[in-house]
Amino acid sequence: MVRTETVVVHDRMRAGAPTAMVIVGDQPFTPLLDFFRERGLSLSAERAYAQTLARFIEWLSVRAEEFWPQDSRGLIYTAFAHDLLFGTYRDGEDALGLNWAATSQKNVARLTRCLVEFSDWLTDHHGIPSLNPMQPGASFSDQLLFWRRWNKWKAGSLLSHIKSRNRAVPKAEVARRIATPGRRNTVLQETKAFPAEQVDALLWRGFINPGKQDAAEPWAKFNLRDILITLLCLYGGCRESEPMHLWVDDVFVDPDNPDLALVLIHEPHDGLIDYLDPMTGAKRKTNRADYLQRFCGCKKPLTMENGRRHAGWKGNLLTHLDRNAFQVFWVDRNAGRVFLTLWRLYIAHVRPPALQTPWAFLTKDAKPLGAEAYSDSFSAAVCRIGLTASKWGGTSTQALRHRYGQWLNELGIGEKEGQVAMHHRNVKSQQVYRQLGVAKVAAAMGDGQVLELPNFENKP
Known part of the structure; x- marks a missing residue:
């Protein structure tokens, strides 16, 4: 059996951007890299294709x-x-030695779709392989090319058993037409929001620095960095990775309310940054990728980093198009006041000095904090207040954003306003965060009285 491995490497052809690569035995599968260069996919999407190809x-x-x-x-x-x-x-x-456990139909559809799209690309770009894959010693890339070539031949099409003879099936539908048993039930994807009654405990007990519970100074007693991130996710509706892209200069005093923080989170690559030209002293503007490259020691946006320094970015609805940024909307104004107070303490007493590192949230050795490191810290804070960190229990970092969505419901915020508050490009994307849970549905159903019960006490 041939063993494969999926790794993340930096692609020099794309300015060192991280990309997924499949290693077959000890050789890289280079056609996949060409496919990624042409498509310009996100790293998470590339990993899905790489995982599919490796398994196939x-x-x-x-x-x-x-x-x-x-x-x-x-x-x-x-x-x-x-x-x-x-x-x-x-x-x-x-008997095959693959050790594959059963998986969901949703995952199967995702994997087979990736495989068919990539194999179609192989056929279109490489045609018939020069090496006969029936020969001993043929590479698996040649074998894969051989198999997909059969799909172009009407007599021996690999997908002929699922194609209509009267019309061609679009390529995007092919993976969904593979004959697997259908699921007859529709599942309610219940929103798991962080428990509202545990919010204060999380912030003011969970994030106490170990061994510093008796410290007089708040910056010594509390992990201010992670409290600030949690406030952005919980009361500002941010995804866990988005605060990692915040720079020190992205927090302002709200001109309409000087007690509140005005927070702008910029697109990691194209977000605008103002700077003074070191040669002329004139005020200039550029994007963040260029600024990091020229003035920050050739650093890169966190979307292009690997490992624990990586932080993803989803396409967001940008409220400040001139800056390629979105504003954080506080669901509770008090949270904006607390954030501004703690932010000033954090900048003055906690954040390590780092001249060429503009990100706001840094590790103790002045490196930019990644989403994985914050998630670990959050899980530890959850455990300190006696809870178990899990998605099903509503105690994951994603549950903070779900709590924000539930608070929007309780405030009666409409769909269009909720779309802007949660930075969704599609108004329907907020539904998963604002979905009523089973308990609330049951409670609502039980409040009404439909059946009049007869009086059985006087019956003989």
């Missing part, structure tokens, strides 16, 4: 011989999809 190559290395006969070739994708869906264990044993 391993699967092909142990099951390819079953599909050499002409009448079996049309079943290769169906067999792969079913092994993904049901796993490779039969009667408690895995």
Whole structure:
């Protein structure tokens, strides 16, 4: 069996941007890199394609011989999809050695869609492989090219069993047409919001620095950095990765209310930054990627970093187009006041000095904080107040944004206002955050009285 590994590397052709790569044995699968360069996908999307291809190559290395006969070739994708869906264990044993557990239909649809799109790209760009994959020693990239070529031949199409003879099926639909058992039930995706009654405990007990509970100074007693991030997520509706992109100069005093903080979170690459030209002293503007490169020691936006320094960015509704930024809208004005007070203490007493590091939230060694590091700190804070950090319990970092959505419901905020507050480009995207939970539905249903009960006490 051929072993594969998915790694993240820096692509010099794309200014050192992180990209996913599949290693087959000890060799990189280079066609995948060409595919990514052409598509310009996000790192999370690239990982999905890499994961799919790696699994398909391993699967092909142990099951390819079953599909050499002409009448079996049309079943290769169906067999792969079913092994993904049901796993490779039969009667408690895995004869293939893949050790695949059963997975969801949603995950199978995602993986097979990625595989079909990539294999279509291979056929369009490479055509018929020069090396016969039936020969011993053929590479698995050649074998994959060979298999997809069959899809172009009407007599031996790999997908002929799911295509209509009367009309062509669009490529985007192919993965969804693979014959797997359908799911008949619709599932309520209940919103798991952070418990409102635990908010104060989280902020003022969970984020106490270990061993500093008796300290007189608030910057010594509390982890102000992570409290500030939590306030942005909980009362400002930010995703956990978005505060990591905040720079020191992105927090202002609200001109309409001097007690409140006005926070602008800029797009990590194209966000505007004002600076003074060191040669002329004139005021200039540029984007953040250029500023980091020229004035910050060739640093990069956190979306291009690896490991614990990485912080993602989803396409957001930008409220300040001139700056490529969105404003944080406080669901409670008191949170904006607390943020401004703690922010001043954090900048004055906690944040380590770092001349060429403009990010607001840094580690103790003056490195930019990544989303993973904050998530670990948040989980520790949750445990300190006696809870278990989990998605199902509403005690994950994502649950903070869900709590923001639930507070919007309680305040009676409309859909259009909620769209702007949560920075969604689509008005329907907020529905998952504002979905009523099972308990609230049950409570609402129980409040009404429909049935008049008879008086059984006087009955004989």
